[in-house]
Amino acid sequence: xxxxxxxxxxxxxxxxxxxxxxxxxxxxxxxxxxxxxIDISLEGKMLLSAFTAATVAALYGSPWLxxxxxxxxxxxxxxxxxxxxxxxxxxxxxxxxxxxILASGLTVTIGIAxxxxxxxxxxxxxxxxxxxxxxxxxxxxxxxxxxxxxxxEVISGHNLLVxxxxxxxxxxxxxxxxxxxxxxxxxxxxxxxxxxxxxISVTLMRYQAVLIAGLLCGIAGAYLSIxxxxxxxxxxxxxxxxxxxxAMIFGHWRPIPALMACLMFGFLDAIAARLQGVELPFxxxxxxxxxLVLPYVLTVILLAGFIGxxxxxxxxxxxxxxxx
Amino acid sequence: MTGTPSLAKSRPDLPFAIxxxxxxxxxxxxxxxxxxxxxxxxxxxxxxxxENGAGKSTLVSILYGFYTADSGQIKISGTPYTNNSPAxxxxxxxxxxxxxxxxxPNFTVLENIILGHENDRNLTxxxxxxxxxxxxxxxxxxxDVNLDAEVGDLPVSLQQRVEIxxxxxxxxxxxxxxxxxxxxxxxxxxxLFDILRSLKQQGVTILLITHKLREIMAxxxxxxxxxxxxxxxxxxxxxxxPEELAELMVxxxxxxxxxxxxTQTGAVVVKVENIHLSNADNQNLLSDISFTVHxxxxxxxxxxxxxxxxxxxxxxxxxxxxxxxxxxxxxxCITAEAPANAQTIxxxxxxxxxxxxxxxxxxxxFTAAENAALGYEDNVSxxxxxxxxxxxxxxxxxxxxxxxxxxxxxxxxxxxxxFSGGNQQxxxxxxxxxxxxxxxxxxxxxxxxxxxxxxxIHQQLINMRDxxxxxxxxxxxxxxxxxxxxxxxxxxxxxIMGMVNRSDANVKDIGLLMAGVQ
Numbered sequence: 001x002x003x004x005x006x007x008x009x010x011x012x013x014x015x016x017x018x019x020x021x022x023x024x025x026x027x028x029x030x031x032x033x034x035x036x037x038i039d040i041s042l043e044g045k046m047l048l049s050a051f052t053a054a055t056v057a058a059l060y061g062s063p064w065l066x067x068x069x070x071x072x073x074x075x076x077x078x079x080x081x082x083x084x085x086x087x088x089x090x091x092x093x094x095x096x097x098x099x100x101i102l103a104s105g106l107t108v109t110i111g112i113a114x115x116x117x118x119x120x121x122x123x124x125x126x127x128x129x130x131x132x133x134x135x136x137x138x139x140x141x142x143x144x145x146x147x148x149x150x151x152x153e154v155i156s157g158h159n160l161l162v163x164x165x166x167x168x169x170x171x172x173x174x175x176x177x178x179x180x181x182x183x184x185x186x187x188x189x190x191x192x193x194x195x196x197x198x199x200i201s202v203t204l205m206r207y208q209a210v211l212i213a214g215l216l217c218g219i220a221g222a223y224l225s226i227x228x229x230x231x232x233x234x235x236x237x238x239x240x241x242x243x244x245x246x247a248m249i250f251g252h253w254r255p256i257p258a259l260m261a262c263l264m265f266g267f268l269d270a271i272a273a274r275l276q277g278v279e280l281p282f283x284x285x286x287x288x289x290x291x292l293v294l295p296y297v298l299t300v301i302l303l304a305g306f307i308g309x310x311x312x313x314x315x316x317x318x319x320x321x322x323x324x
Numbered sequence: 325m326t327g328t329p330s331l332a333k334s335r336p337d338l339p340f341a342i343x344x345x346x347x348x349x350x351x352x353x354x355x356x357x358x359x360x361x362x363x364x365x366x367x368x369x370x371x372x373x374x375e376n377g378a379g380k381s382t383l384v385s386i387l388y389g390f391y392t393a394d395s396g397q398i399k400i401s402g403t404p405y406t407n408n409s410p411a412x413x414x415x416x417x418x419x420x421x422x423x424x425x426x427x428x429p430n431f432t433v434l435e436n437i438i439l440g441h442e443n444d445r446n447l448t449x450x451x452x453x454x455x456x457x458x459x460x461x462x463x464x465x466x467x468d469v470n471l472d473a474e475v476g477d478l479p480v481s482l483q484q485r486v487e488i489x490x491x492x493x494x495x496x497x498x499x500x501x502x503x504x505x506x507x508x509x510x511x512x513x514x515x516l517f518d519i520l521r522s523l524k525q526q527g528v529t530i531l532l533i534t535h536k537l538r539e540i541m542a543x544x545x546x547x548x549x550x551x552x553x554x555x556x557x558x559x560x561x562x563x564x565x566p567e568e569l570a571e572l573m574v575x576x577x578x579x580x581x582x583x584x585x586x587t588q589t590g591a592v593v594v595k596v597e598n599i600h601l602s603n604a605d606n607q608n609l610l611s612d613i614s615f616t617v618h619x620x621x622x623x624x625x626x627x628x629x630x631x632x633x634x635x636x637x638x639x640x641x642x643x644x645x646x647x648x649x650x651x652x653x654x655x656x657c658i659t660a661e662a663p664a665n666a667q668t669i670x671x672x673x674x675x676x677x678x679x680x681x682x683x684x685x686x687x688x689x690f691t692a693a694e695n696a697a698l699g700y701e702d703n704v705s706x707x708x709x710x711x712x713x714x715x716x717x718x719x720x721x722x723x724x725x726x727x728x729x730x731x732x733x734x735x736x737x738x739x740x741x742x743f744s745g746g747n748q749q750x751x752x753x754x755x756x757x758x759x760x761x762x763x764x765x766x767x768x769x770x771x772x773x774x775x776x777x778x779x780x781i782h783q784q785l786i787n788m789r790d791x792x793x794x795x796x797x798x799x800x801x802x803x804x805x806x807x808x809x810x811x812x813x814x815x816x817x818x819x820i821m822g823m824v825n826r827s828d829a830n831v832k833d834i835g836l837l838m839a840g841v842q
Contacts (some may be wrong), residue, residue: 184440186428197410197422198410
C-alpha cells in the first residue's frame with residue numbers, strides 16, 4: 001500500500017514537470033487569442049527559444065542569460081507574427097505555420113553550424129541549468145506519512161520555472177479579469193470596433209498581447225532545454241505547442257480550466273512513463289505505445305464535442321479593418 | 325451648385341458648438357465630401373438628411389475622428405481642433421451612437437460603459453466608482469438600465485440606451501446619432517426622442533443623422549440637407565416641409581407619400597399553414613405561421629429586423645426547408661416532409677427579390693446582362709438541353725429590361741458592381757418580374773436605394789399587383805409597408821402578432837404589435 005502511494009505521489013510529481021511547458025504555452029495562447037490573434041506558432045516559438053536557451057547556456061554557461069535570450073527570441077518572432085497579422089492583416093494561421101516551419105529548420109541548421117552534433121546542443125552541466133530547489137526540511141519530512149511524502153516529492157524538488165508556470169496562471173487570471181488592461185484585451189478579441197471607437201488603439205492592444213504570449217512561450221522553451229532537460233534535441237517540442245492550444249480550447253480560453261486541462265495531459269504523459277513494462281491483470285505487460293498516443297486520442301475525442309461547445313472570442317482570426 | 329439656399333441662422337446669440345468649414349474627403353475616385361460647411365448651434369437638435377451615399381456618414385465619421393479629412397477645418401465651441409482618432413473627439417466632448425452598436429455582447433452594461441475609460445488599473449475599483457456615477461447620470465436623464473445585465477441579452481432599444489449612457493459617462497456635450505431609429509418600433513422611437521429632448525434641456529447638443537423626414541420634422545430644431553457629397557441647404561425645421569426637404573435631397577420634385585387605393589382581389593394563391601422553424605440549438609425561429617395571400621393583393625410583413633421575417637421569406641422561396649408545416653402555391657403543396665428547392669418553386673410561378681441583393685440577388689463581378697439572366701438562363705439558351713447561351717440574346721434581353729425598368733446607365737456589358745444600389749435593385753426587380761410571376765416575394769425592396777428609384781420601384785410593385793400578382797412584401801420600413809400593403813401582417817419573435825387590413829391600420833397599433841404587445 002505504501003509503495004502504491006509512493007508511486008502515485010511520484011506520478012503527480014512527474015505530471016507537474018511535464019505539464020509546465022504546456023501551462024506556460026496555454027497562458028501564452030490565452031493572451032494572444034483573447035486579443036483576437038490565433039497563435040499556432042506557440043510550437044515554433046517554443047522550439048526556437050529552447051534552442052536559444054540551450055545554445056546560450058552551453059556557450060556562456062549561464063542559465064539566466066539563456067532564459068533571457070530565449071525570451072527575447074520568442075518575442076521577436078511574436079513581433080514578426082504580429083507584423084504579418086496585425087499590421088499587414090495577413091492570414092494568422094499561415095503566418096503561424098510559416099514560423100513553425102522556419103523554427104524546425106532553423107534550429108537544426110544553426111545547431112549543426114555551431115556545434116556540429118547533428119542538430120543537438122552539448123550536454124549541459126548542472127551549473128548551466130536551472131536545478132531543482134529543495135525546500136527546507138524536505139529530507140526530514142519524507143518519513144512523515146502522507147503529508148510528508150507530498151511535501152518532499154510533489155512540492156519540493158522542482159526547478160524555479162515550474163513555479164513560474166504556476167504563478168503565470170494566477171497572473172493571467174488576475175490580469176484578464178481584474179484589471180482594466182484585461183477588460184480591453186478581452187474586448188479587442190470580441191469586438192475590436194468597440195475598442196477603437198472608445199479611443200483605444202486596436203493595433204497597440206494586439207501587439208501587447210502577442211508580446212506577452214512571446215514572453216511566456218520563451219520561458220516554456222527555456223524550461224524544456226535548460227531546466228527539465230539538459231540540452232536541445234531536434235524537434236524536442238514534439239507537438240507540445242499544439243497540445244497546449246488544445247488545452248486552452250478545453251479550458252474555454254480561461255486560465256484555471258486551461259491549467260486543469262494541461263495537468264490532465266501531463267498526468268497521461270506521466271503515467272505513460274510510469275506504466276512502462278508494468279504487468280496489468282488480464283492484460284499482460286502494458287503496451288507503452290498505447291499510452292503514449294492517449295493524449296492525442298483524447299484531444300481528438302474531446303475536440304470532437306465531448307467538452308460542450310467551446311465558444312472562441314468572436315473576432316478571432318479576423319484582421320481589424322475600419323469600415324469602408 | 326453655387327446658389328446654395330442657405331438661410332441665415334435664426335439665433336445668432338447662441339455660440340456654435342461645432343463649426344465645420346471646407347471639409348473635403350475622397351475615397352479613391354469618389355468625392356464623398358465636397359467642401360462641406362456646417363454650423364451647429366449649441367444646445368440644438370440638428371438634423372442631417374440625405375440619401376444613401378450623400379456623404380452623411382463620412383461627415384460624422386470625420387467629426388468623430390474615425391476618418392481624417394483631406395482638407396478643411398473643424399472648431400469645437402470656437403476653438404480649432406484637429407482630431408486624429410476617436411480618443412481626441414472624446415476628449416473634446418463629442419460622443420457618438422453608431423448605427424451598428426459598438427458594444428461587446430458578452431460584457432455587462434457596466435463593463436461596456438467603462439471600456440477604455442477606466443479610472444483605475446484595478447477593474448473592480450473602477451467599476452465601483454463608475455457604478456456610482458452612472459446611477460446619478462441615469463437618474464438625471466431618465467436612462468434606466470440594469471448595469472449588471474449582459475448586453476447581448478438586452479433588446480436593441482436598451483442597447484441604444486447603453487450607447488447614450490456610454491457617451492454621457494465620457495462627458496459628451498455633443499452627441500451624434502447615426503440612423504438611430506432603424507431598429508426601433510414607432511413607440512421606441514418616441515421614447516428615444518423624449519430622451520433626446522431631455523438631453524437638450526440639460527444643454528447637450530445633438531446631431532441626428534437620418535433619412536427619415538418624419539423624424540427630422542418631429543424632433544429637430546434645424547436641418548441640413550446633403551446630396552452627392554455636397555451640403556445643399558441649411559433650414560429651420562419649423563419653416564420647412566417634408567416635401568421641400570425631399571425635393572432638396574433628390575434634386576427634383578418627388579411625391580413623398582403615395583395614396584393607397586383599394587383594388588379587387590382574386591382567388592387565394594398562396595396558403596401558408598402552421599409553419600415552424602427551429603435552429604440547431606432547438607430554438608424556435610418561427611412558430612405557427614399561417615396566412616393566405618390572394619391574387620391582386622400585397623401582404624406587407626412588418627416587424628423590427630430579426631423577428632423571423634427573413635427566415636419566413638427564405639422558406640417561402642424554397643431556400644430553407646421548414647421544420648413543420650405546409651405551403652400551397654396554386655394547389656401545389658410543399659410540406660416539411662416533402663420540401664421543394666428554389667428551382668421547383670420558381671417553376672410554380674413564384675419569383676423572389678431577396679432581402680440582401682449583394683449576398684443573394686446578384687453576383688457583383690458579373691456583367692448586368694449575366695445578372696439579368698441568372699436563374700432564367702433557359703430564356704437565352706439553345707441547343708441540346710439548352711447547353712449554349714447566346715451572348716447576343718443575353719445582351720438584347722438585358723437591354724430590353726434596362727429600358728423597361730429605367731436602369732442607368734443602360735449598358736448590358738457593364739460590371740454590376742459599377743451600378744448604384746438603386747439601379748442594381750431595379751435590375752433584380754426587372755429580372756424577377758420579367759417572368760410574369762403569379763406570386764412575387766419581395767424583401768427590403770428599397771434598402772440602400774435613392775428616393776427617385778424608390779418611387780419607381782413602388783410603382784412597379786403596384787402595377788404588378790393591379791395586374792393580378794400576389795405579392796408578399798417584407799420590409800423594416802413601416803412607411804413602405806403602410807403605403808403599399810393591402811393587408812399588414814406584423815411579426816414579433818417568430819410569431820404573427822396580428823393581420824390588419826390597410827383601411828383599419830394605424831402606425832400606433834402596428835408599433836405595439838411590432839413590440840410584441842397584443
